[in-house]
Amino acid sequence: MRLWLGAAFAAVGVVTAASVYLLVSDSSERVLADRSTELAVGRTIRLADRVGDPGADIADVIGGANGAGFQAWYFDSGHELIAPRPGSQALTSIRTRGLAVERALAGGRYIARVPGSDVTIVAVPVFGERGISGAVLGRFSRHEVLARAIDRLRDDSFKALLIAVAIGILGGFLVATAISHRIKRLAHAAEQMAVGSFEAPLPASGRDEIGDLARALEVMRTSLKESFGVLTADRDKLAAIFDGLTDAVMVVDDDGEVRFSNRAAEQLLDGDRSAAAPLVPHLRRATQLGFAAHPALRIGDRAFAMQARALPEEKAVLAVFRDRTNEMRREFAERDFISNAAHELRNPLAGISGAVEVLQDGAKEDPVARDHFLERLAEDAERMSRLIQSLLTLARVEAVGPGEVEVVDVPAAIADAVEVVDKPAGIELEVDVDADLTARGDPTLLRQVLVGLLSNAYKHTPPPGAVALRGRRDAEEMVLEVIDTGTGIPAAEIERVFERFYRRPEARKTEGFGLGLAIARRMVSVMGGRIGASSAEGKGSTFWVRLPLAQPTPTPVA
Secondary structure: OHHHHHHHHHHHHHHHHHHHHHHHHHHHHHHHHHHHHHHHHHHHHHHHHHHHOOOOOHHHHHHHHOEOOEEEEEEEOOOOEEEOOOOOHHHHOOOOHHHHHHHHHOOOOEEEEOOOOOEEEEEEEEEEOOEEEEEEEEEEEHHHHHHHHHHHHHHHHHHHHHHHHHHHHHHHHHHHHHHHHHHHHHHHHHHHHHOOOOOOOOOOOOOOHHHHHHHHHHHHHHHHHHHHHHHHHHHHHHHHHHHHOOOEEEEEEOOOEEEEEOHHHHHHEOOOOEEOHHHHHHHHHHHHHOEEEEEEEEEOOEEEEEEEEEEOOOOEEEEEEEEOHHHHHHHHHHHHHHHHHHHHHHHHHHHHHHHHHHHHOOHHHOHHHHHHHHHHHHHHHHHHHHHHHHHHHHHHHHHOOOOOOEEEEHHHHHHHHHHHOOOOOOEEEEEEEOOOOEEEEOHHHHHHHHHHHHHHHHHOOOOOEEEEEEEEEEOOEEEEEEEEOOOOOOHHHOOHHHOOOOOOHHHOOOOOOOOHHHHHHHHHHHOOOEEEEEEEOOOEEEEEEEEEEOOOOOEOOO
16 A cells, blocks of 8 residues: 555656746746746847947947957948957847838837847947947847756756655655554554454544544444443353253354354264254254254264254354253153052062952862962062062152261171171172271161172072172272173173163073162162173173272161
């Protein structure tokens, strides 16, 4: 910009200087022409006065006046040439000499320019003691007299032109630099405002248009700063609200680029911050139809309920996703629970119904048959009682949340569990517990967990075998391990053994409902701990429980 402004100012300076030069030159030519005529008339009049002086030597006066572009001749009252003699070629070239001399002798003046030349002809009368005694005819050549002056004037005018051009260019670039510097400052301030920076005040100097523009921008900066402050506060509030949502929210452009997403939506984005591939067809449908929804869209190992609405003015789609994975798992688990519970209750109910029908049909009259079916009735009733008790225990544990934390004496809890569970013949039991081992939890729940784990270890360890119960410290946790040398669990089924009513195929012939480990996991969760298992099929299993450590202030075990 500075270059263009400088060039424009320089061009204006050059044009102005050239115009002035031409105007001054033309005016100077006219002035010099008028001045040369005045010089010719004045010089001729002075010469006539000298010639008219008494005792003047006319030849000497006329001869001394001639030269440097001026020639003069003296004629007496009879029109006769007196001096100089003889007449020169210059005199003969004056075609109007007769008219000029005659007018001068008549008492007037003759002044005329020779057309097409710079020669001026002047004739004036010479006054003596008795009146007009003669006439002086003068020929004045401006070129010869004023040539040097004109040349000097032209040289000076050209130098003045160059100086004016130089001053114009320099002044133009200085003015352009000053203007561009001020405009650059305004442009820089505008760029800062464009990127959202409103801290630096804008200096407003001068009372010209640029100063007015700077003051207007400063007012705009102050207003924008206040507005952006309010918008930023609102944006931060909205961002905090969106980040606090458990539902995933994102705004996706029509080309698939994610314009906005909250923290919960991170799992729905690809590495290049674009929407995951399974979402694209539904987002396109929302763009075309204005709305799209899906009750359970599967993305990876999660299921999401999706609602998407088009934003035509933004050329984007607003999509909201709610993670239904746990909800659907609970629904499936509840269905399985009801189905399995009904199945488990159906068998003893069928046995009871069958025994009652047989007894009603007459088997009650046969003592042997009666005793057999009554024993069957007692077994099925006991089985139903145990199943109902397990279901009630699971329901109570599911309803219990994290309660008050107590300090549990782990060795005492282990001793109670070992005393409660009968050890089968052919199974060796090893107990190894760190002294003064304590944990944060509930003594009753921990004892029930140990009883269940120890019972399972005995049940799935054929004799001869061994079961180990160990307790130790591991960093900030207490670790309990129940290790057996039983049949083991396939790796694919390790997590499933903690599901309700789940029993391995080979274990379905034994007693049990598949609720023990599910109850144990919930109990450990209520105490704020973790439970898990590791196993090698055919070599045995290890079930472990981790609880936070506590200071040794034992609480009596219930």
